[in-house]
Amino acid sequence: MAQDLRSYLDRVKSELPGDFVTVSGEMDPAHQVTATVAKVEKVARKRPVMLFENVKGTDFPVITNLHASRKRLAMAMNCAPQDMLKTYLKSMDEPIAPREVNTGPAKDVIMKGDAVNMLALPQLEHHSGDGGAYITAAISFAKHPDEDSWNCAYNRLMITGKDTTSIHLTLGKHLWEYHQIAEARGESLPVAFAIGVHPAIALGCLAIGSIDEDERAIMGGLFGEALELVRCETSDVLVPAQAEMILEGEILPRERIPEGPFGEFTGYSLGARDREVFKVNAVTHRKDAMFHDITVGHLDHMLLSTVPMEANLYRAVRAMIPSIKAIRVPSPFTCFVSIEQRLLGQAKNAIMAVFGADLYMKRVVVVDHDVDVFNDREVNWAIATRCQPDKDITIISNTRGSDLDPSTAGNDGNTSKWGLDATAKPSLSEFTPRHSYPSEIWDGIDVDDILS
Numbered sequence: 506m507a508q509d510l511r512s513y514l515d516r517v518k519s520e521l522p523g524d525f526v527t528v529s530g531e532m533d534p535a536h537q538v539t540a541t542v543a544k545v546e547k548v549a550r551k552r553p554v555m556l557f558e559n560v561k562g563t564d565f566p567v568i569t570n571l572h573a574s575r576k577r578l579a580m581a582m583n584c585a586p587q588d589m590l591k592t593y594l595k596s597m598d599e600p601i602a603p604r605e606v607n608t609g610p611a612k613d614v615i616m617k618g619d620a621v622n623m624l625a626l627p628q629l630e631h632h633s634g635d636g637g638a639y640i641t642a643a644i645s646f647a648k649h650p651d652e653d654s655w656n657c658a659y660n661r662l663m664i665t666g667k668d669t670t671s672i673h674l675t676l677g678k679h680l681w682e683y684h685q686i687a688e689a690r691g692e693s694l695p696v697a698f699a700i701g702v703h704p705a706i707a708l709g710c711l712a713i714g715s716i717d718e719d720e721r722a723i724m725g726g727l728f729g730e731a732l733e734l735v736r737c738e739t740s741d742v743l744v745p746a747q748a749e750m751i752l753e754g755e756i757l758p759r760e761r762i763p764e765g766p767f768g769e770f771t772g773y774s775l776g777a778r779d780r781e782v783f784k785v786n787a788v789t790h791r792k793d794a795m796f797h798d799i800t801v802g803h804l805d806h807m808l809l810s811t812v813p814m815e816a817n818l819y820r821a822v823r824a825m826i827p828s829i830k831a832i833r834v835p836s837p838f839t840c841f842v843s844i845e846q847r848l849l850g851q852a853k854n855a856i857m858a859v860f861g862a863d864l865y866m867k868r869v870v871v872v873d874h875d876v877d878v879f880n881d882r883e884v885n886w887a888i889a890t891r892c893q894p895d896k897d898i899t900i901i902s903n904t905r906g907s908d909l910d911p912s913t914a915g916n917d918g919n920t921s922k923w924g925l926d927a928t929a930k931p932s933l934s935e936f937t938p939r940h941s942y943p944s945e946i947w948d949g950i951d952v953d954d955i956l957s
């Protein structure tokens with residue numbers, strides 16, 4: 506399977522022709538690109554991939570809104586939209602280790618040292634009040650300082666100079682942990698970022714699991730073949746050979762600079778905070794490289810991250826409750842789970858499993874299997890009619906959550922969490938029955954006949 510962004514875009518253009526829009530007029534990188542995507546979504550209710558050919562101040566065209574459709578994400582995984590959870594779980598259960606190749610198109614152009622110029626990239630400002638130009642589609646590749654394990658993640662980068670950015674490392678997550686280990690010895694952490702990759706790589710990098718789990722092998726699982734990697738010019742970090750662009754460099758020890766403000770997926774713009782510094786040692790890219798941007802805080806951002814999140818949560822809950830039916834992450838920090846509850850107390854076990862499996866999860870609602878978690882009305886109905894708040898709400902204080910949650914103490918992620926058991930008690934079969942109709946009557950009604 507082709508592992509590059511361009512082949513994927515060719516598929517989009519031929520199989521979903523309405524899903525690709527080229528804008529040739531000159532665009533201002535400050536707010537105009539993001540606002541255009543947002544307005545097309547809001548006014549026309551369309552979510553095409555958008556290629557901005559002419560962005561002021563740069564030679565690189567900008568591609569954005571790539572991930573804003575479940576159909577397109579399913580295409581990247583070679584499955585139907587309704588099979589994405591199953592397909593993603595398979596890639597976690599049957600990962601394929603990556604393989605190193607000698608070279609690739611990501612090395613067409615190589616710029617090192619003084620030739621590095623982050624200011625030549627599109628200086629995209631997304632929302633009003635952002636602290637500067639942000640790179641939102643950079644996927645980090647890094648090796649554990651001591652062990653032969655690797656990590657991939659999205660980390661937002663704010664361009665702060667010709668060869669520096671500030672970087673947001675989510676507190677408590679894997680790249681942050683790598684950096685903690687290196688920094689304790691006064692060492693920098695070699696990291697490289699891929700910008701502009703096939704969406705299967707994007708989906709794989711968002712896999713949530715143990716620090717030992719190799720996201721690169723989940724990318725391979727999604728491709729059905731080993732991900733091809735090349736060695737960096739200035740470090741031993743391995744990066745996707747087919748990427749549009751690679752930023753090579755290191756996260757410096759004991760240096761912090763302001764990062765933010767930045768409008769995030771939560772719908773809020775958090776203020777500037779002191780964060781780590783990424784020093785860029787080389788930029789390599791394809792001939793005629795496209796610069797990939799994620800339209801942050803919109804469906805381009807949200808749809809992409811929920812697929813891996815739901816797969817991980819499904820796996821974690823299933824380990825405790827084999828009769829789990831469905832799971833959904835409908836909004837930030839929130840999870841709905843439906844289970845066929847065979848034993849009293851399983852709903853609470855589901856709540857604990859969710860909290861144990863995902864740092865960001867803060868509110869869990871568990872319903873019976875007759876409730877459709879993809880229908881907000883049904884979930885609200887179950888909360889209202891099967892729940893006694895004094896007994897069915899569990900609150901856990903003083904835990905870690907997301908440092909992007911503006912309601913947490915000091916905006917730094919120390920949070921309480923709550924679970925809601927909205928299952929019928931003592932069991933669905935013993936609960937007050939739902940209204941229904943005799944099946945022989947229901948089945949005998951011909952709606953077309955009635956309405957004709």
Ligand code: MN
Nearest residue numbers: 656657679716
């Ligand atoms: Mn990881």
